[in-house]
Amino acid sequence: MPAERRSRQESRAVLILGGTQEAADLAARLVEDAPQWRIVTSLAGRTQAPRPLPGQVRSGGFGGAEGLARYLADNAISALVDATHPFATQMSANAAAAAAETATPLYRLCRPPWQPRSEDKWQIVDSLQAAAARLPEASTAFLALGHQHIGAFARRRDCRFVLRMIDPPAAPLPFDATLVLGRPGLSPDAEADTLAAHGVTHLVCRNSGGRIGWSKLEAARRLGLAVIMLARPPEPAAAHFDDVETVVAALIAADC
Structure with a gap:
């Protein structure tokens, strides 16, 4: 790997918009697989005693898309992963807008929807x-x-x-x-x-x-x-991943 790209890889910071099990699993995988990176998970702060998470954790809102964009820029975030709940439409919209404003690569980690079986009502x-x-x-x-x-x-x-x-x-x-x-x-x-x-x-x-x-x-x-x-609401435009393994592979492979 060229020295310039290796330097970028070693100084990367990933912000995970969390609150889901997938977000917690992603943080754990990135801390293990890329220990040189700075991994930050953001929680809305609704749960009084959230489970401990690996990496850094911040709690509370950003102040809309504008506040999130400011956080991305001020903290030199190199990749944003929206791993919020499938129905967290406002947060996903804010993530898409902030990523576009700051030219931050956006990854959407969202588990597949349930499918009914023949005997379901x-x-x-x-x-x-x-x-x-x-x-x-x-x-x-x-x-x-x-x-x-x-x-x-x-x-x-x-x-x-x-x-x-x-x-x-x-x-x-x-x-x-x-x-x-x-x-x-x-x-x-x-x-x-x-x-x-x-x-x-x-x-x-x-x-x-x-x-x-x-x-x-x-x-x-x-x-x-x-x-x-x-039924689920429409998803914002972003690179979409169904599971932790594929988004981890994409983040590691990315040159940003």
């Missing part, structure tokens, strides 16, 4: 409002959405809701609901026990993809529950 909708409207009267819905996405269901006073959150809500919920604190179950058996214990008739979730989230869909299939599935 999915109803696919394109908005939270449509999901709320699909619920039959007197149903018991498990909202696997996160507290910031449940407002659309407040008008369905004829339904009963079960919510799962990692941390207790900082503000009152917009409607009465049974609250289950904790992370998603790692096995379909654990998820089936939770759904059955609360008399759930409908599972409402976003098509986030991923191994852990799939357990609740497998549980719903076993129990014969209807699933109201929110």
